[in-house]
Amino acid sequence: MGKAQHQDDTAKETEYSLVRVKGTWRCRGGKKINKGTADCVSAAKVYESTTERGMTWTVVSPIVFTYKVTETRGLLDPSNDTLLLGHVTDPQQLEDIKKANKPIRRFVVVDQEVFKIYGPKLTEYFEANGVIFKVMALPTTEENKSMEMALKILHEVNNFSLDRRTEPIIAIGGGVCLDIVGLAASLYRRRTPYVRVPTTLLSYIDASVGAKTGVNFANCKNKLGAYIPPAAAFLDLSFIQSVPRRQISNGLAEMLKMALMKHRGLFELLEKHGCMLLDTKFQAESSLYGHSGVQVASQATRTAIVTMLEELAPNLWEDDLNRLVDFGHLLSPALEMKVLPSLLHGEAVNIDMSYMVYVSHELGLLTEEEKQRIIRCMVGLELPVWHEACTLELIQKSLQDRLKHSGGLVRMPLPVGLGQAEIFNNTPYEVLHRAFVHWCDELNISSDGSCES
Ligand SMILES: NC(=O)c1ccc[n+]([C@@H]2O[C@H](COP(=O)([O-])OP(=O)(O)OC[C@H]3O[C@@H](n4cnc5c(N)ncnc54)[C@H](O)[C@@H]3O)[C@@H](O)[C@H]2O)c1
Numbered sequence: 001m002g003k004a005q006h007q008d009d010t011a012k013e014t015e016y017s018l019v020r021v022k023g024t025w026r027c028r029g030g031k032k033i034n035k036g037t038a039d040c041v042s043a044a045k046v047y048e049s050t051t052e053r054g055m056t057w058t059v060v061s062p063i064v065f066t067y068k069v070t071e072t073r074g075l076l077d078p079s080n081d082t083l084l085l086g087h088v089t090d091p092q093q094l095e096d097i098k099k100a101n102k103p104i105r106r107f108v109v110v111d112q113e114v115f116k117i118y119g120p121k122l123t124e125y126f127e128a129n130g131v132i133f134k135v136m137a138l139p140t141t142e143e144n145k146s147m148e149m150a151l152k153i154l155h156e157v158n159n160f161s162l163d164r165r166t167e168p169i170i171a172i173g174g175g176v177c178l179d180i181v182g183l184a185a186s187l188y189r190r191r192t193p194y195v196r197v198p199t200t201l202l203s204y205i206d207a208s209v210g211a212k213t214g215v216n217f218a219n220c221k222n223k224l225g226a227y228i229p230p231a232a233a234f235l236d237l238s239f240i241q242s243v244p245r246r247q248i249s250n251g252l253a254e255m256l257k258m259a260l261m262k263h264r265g266l267f268e269l270l271e272k273h274g275c276m277l278l279d280t281k282f283q284a285e286s287s288l289y290g291h292s293g294v295q296v297a298s299q300a301t302r303t304a305i306v307t308m309l310e311e312l313a314p315n316l317w318e319d320d321l322n323r324l325v326d327f328g329h330l331l332s333p334a335l336e337m338k339v340l341p342s343l344l345h346g347e348a349v350n351i352d353m354s355y356m357v358y359v360s361h362e363l364g365l366l367t368e369e370e371k372q373r374i375i376r377c378m379v380g381l382e383l384p385v386w387h388e389a390c391t392l393e394l395i396q397k398s399l400q401d402r403l404k405h406s407g408g409l410v411r412m413p414l415p416v417g418l419g420q421a422e423i424f425n426n427t428p429y430e431v432l433h434r435a436f437v438h439w440c441d442e443l444n445i446s447s448d449g450s451c452e453s
C-alpha cells in the first residue's frame with residue numbers, strides 16, 4: 001500500500017447530521033442537535049474527511065421501503081376497493097382521495113391469457129367505479145420477457161400521462177408480467193409505484209412477496225432488473241382456479257422449497273394434501289378432506305408467504321449471499337436455459353432440489369427414510385425428480401460459475417432433517433459425484449413418468 005493511500009485511510013472524519021430549519025437543510029456537527037429550532041432531523045448523515053488530494057464527503061442515507069402484501073377475496077368485485085386504494089398507507093391521504101371526488105385514473109398491464117378469462121370482469125370493475133383507465137393486454141411469455149416489451153409498456157404509460165405520485169401502474173398476471181411491469185415502473189420517471197396482482201400460484205407465493213423486477217437479456221434470465229418492491233401486492237386465490245394443473249405443480253415446487261428449508265408443518269401438509277391441492281386448484285374447503293375446518297389452501301399459501309417474507313425482508317437487496325431461498329436455484333438456471341422451453345421454472349427447481357436431497361443424504365444430513373419421504377412428496381406434487389439434461393458436467397459447471405460470482409465460495413443450502421436447513425460451503429467433489437450416481441440409479445424414471453422410489 002502506498003503512502004498516499006495510507007493517509008487516505010487514516011484521514012480524520014467529521015460526522016454531520018442533516019437538520020432542516022425553516023425549510024432549508026444544513027449540515028450540523030456535534031452530537032447535540034437543538035431539536036427545538038429544527039423542523040426536521042434526517043436519518044441521513046454526511047461524513048467529511050480531508051486528504052492531501054482534497055475533501056471526501058461520504059453520504060449515508062437510509063432508504064426505507066414499505067410495501068403491503070394483502071390477501072383479499074373478490075378483488076374484481078366492484079364493491080371491493082382494494083385494487084384502487086389498498087396501496088395507500090397514510091389514512092389522511094386515503095381520506096383526501098375519497099373526499100376529492102375526482103375520477104381515479106389507472107394504467108393496467110395484464111397478461112393476454114389472463115385478459116381472455118378475466119377481461120370483462122376487469123373492465124366492468126373499472127367502469128362501475130368510474131375509473132378512467134387504459135388496459136394493455138400483452139403476451140407476457142418467458143420468450144417475450146425483454147427490454148423491448150418493457151419499452152412498449154413505457155410508451156403507452158407516457159401517452160397516458162401518468163401522475164407518478166398518485167397513480168400506481170397495475171400489473172395483473174404471472175411472474176413474467178409482474179417482473180416486466182415492475183421494471184418498467186421502476187424506470188419511469190426514475191421510480192413510479194406499481195401494484196402486483198399475481199394470477200399463478202408461483203407468482204402468488206414467490207414473485208409477489210419480494211422486491212425483484214427484471215427482464216431477460218443477453219440470453220440470461222433476469223439479467224436486467226431492479227430491486228424495487230411494489231407499493232402493494234394484492235392476493236386473490238380465486239385466480240388460481242383457471243391455472244393449468246402443470247402450472248400449479250410448478251408453483252408447488254417453490255412452496256416445497258420453503259417447506260424443506262424451514263417449515264416441517266408445511267412439508268407435512270404438502271405430503272398429506274398435495275394431491276388435493278392440485279385437484280381443487282387451491283379452491284376447496286379442506287373440511288371435506290377431514291382437516292379441522294381450516295382451509296388447507298390458505299394455510300399452505302400463508303405459510304409459504306410468511307416463510308418467504310422472513311427470508312426476504314432482512315435481505316431485500318440480496319447483499320447477504322447466505323440465502324436459504326436459493327435452494328433449488330444453484331443448478332436450475334443452467335438446466336432451464338439448456339432445455340428451454342420444455343421445463344418450467346419450478347420443474348427445473350425441483351430437479352435441482354431432488355439432487356441436493358441426495359447430496360444431503362450422502363453427507364449424513366438426511367436419513368434414508370427422510371430422503372424417500374421428500375422424493376415421494378415431490379412425485380405426489382407431480383414434479384419431475386430427475387432429468388437426463390442434469391448431467392454431472394452441468395452440475396460442475398454451475399458450481400464453478402457460482403464460485404466465480406460469489407466471492408470464491410459455493411454456498412449450498414441443504415436440508416438437515418425435514419423443514420430445517422443449513423448452508424454448507426464448498427462440498428467436496430467426491431460427495432457430489434457419489435450423490436449423482438445414487439440419484440441416477442434410484443430416480444432414472446421410466447418413460448411413463450412413474451417413479452420407482
Ligand atoms: N420477482 C421475483 O421475485 C420472482 C420470483 C419467482 C419467479 N419470478 C419470475 O416469474 C416467472 C415465472 O412466473 P409464472 O410461473 O407465473 O409464469 P408466467 O407468468 O409465464 O405464467 C404462466 C402461464 O400461465 C398463464 N396464466 C397466468 N395466470 C393465469 C390464470 N389465472 N389462468 C390461466 N392461465 C394463467 C400465463 O399466460 C402463462 O402462460 C419467471 O420469469 C421468473 O423469473 C420472479
Ligand SMILES: [Zn+2]
Nearest residue numbers: 254329345349
Ligand atoms: Zn425460483
